[in-house]
């Protein structure tokens with residue numbers, strides 16, 4: 001499988017880092033793009049710089065590289081996930097803008113009828129955020145707010161993170177065992 005991963009400047013870049021690790025372990029070909037603020041927040045929250053993030057993906061593209069392979073629909077992928085997804089990026093995608101490579105790759109994913117998964121993070125949500133999410137959901141985009149369930153009985157922050165990452169991978173059809181599933185004995 002080949003999956004495009006976007007990391008933007010929403011809080012909770014821990015989810016993005018954990019997703020990259022999970023995809024690496026699952027031997028999935030990962031194509032990574034990190035926004036400028038995604039880079040800032042990853043450093044602030046996870047003490048990880050861009051060079052470290054790059055080592056966790058098979059391919060990395062600069063945010064302004066609008067000629068990168070993932071900017072074209074003819075480059076086949078099995079979907080894209082933006083984790084975390086800021087309200088800025090969510091708004092740009094909902095408006096059909098392609099100001100940077102994350103927006104463009106997301107736009108391409110939607111137009112090609114491929115699976116796009118967003119893990120937005122903001123609180124509280126205003127009407128503009130909610131309307132943007134509704135617009136995207138109507139276009140078939142899967143929206144997974146960064147809000148893990150507690151019925152999986154998480155014991156650690158790592159468990160909480162893995163619930164979100166596992167649920168996001170489920171949306172892309174990637175088999176995983178990252179969290180305790182309801183009903184599983």
Ligand SMILES: Cc1cc2nc3c(=O)[nH]c(=O)nc-3n(C[C@H](O)[C@H](O)[C@H](O)COP(=O)(O)O)c2cc1C
Nearest residue numbers: 008009010011035037038041086087088089121122
């Ligand atoms: C420490 C920090 C945390 C932030 N958390 C959020 C957040 O949770 N959600 C959000 O929408 N924006 C958040 N922002 C603001 C975004 O980074 C900002 O809107 C930026 O323009 C997003 O750009 P991008 O979408 O290109 O990454 C945060 C900024 C900082 C510095």
